[in-house]
Amino acid sequence: MAQIPEHLTPEIWINQFFGSQEAxxxxxxxxxxxxxxxxxxxxxxxxxVERRGFQAxxxxxxxxxxxxxxxxxxxx
Numbered sequence: 001m002a003q004i005p006e007h008l009t010p011e012i013w014i015n016q017f018f019g020s021q022e023a024x025x026x027x028x029x030x031x032x033x034x035x036x037x038x039x040x041x042x043x044x045x046x047x048x049v050e051r052r053g054f055q056a057x058x059x060x061x062x063x064x065x066x067x068x069x070x071x072x073x074x075x076x
Contacts, residue, residue, distance in 0.1 A: 010040040014048055018067070026068035033061055 023029050036045045049056045049065055055072055056065045066072060 008039070010044060013039045014045075017065075018048070018052065023065075023067040029065045029067060030062050031065075033058060033063055036063055 017023065017029065017031070020029060036042065040048075045063070046056065052067075053069045054065055054067050056063055057072075058064075
């Protein structure tokens with residue numbers, strides 16, 4: 001597994017994630033579960049998603065975060 005750069009703190013990673021253009025536009029952002037758990041931890045990540053009023057789902061190896069407050073409707 002790759003080393004985590006010393007300058008990349010959990011706070012910086014969270015700020016980069018939610019500061020991305022896609023997140024700022026209210027879009028959808030996907031990240032690997034192993035990266036989230038390695039860099040910030042599941043609990044801290046989900047707490048930040050909830051704090052911002054967003055929703056997230058986990059499917060197999062990925063978290064998918066809907067960076068808006070609109071309802072999610074599963075189509076199948």
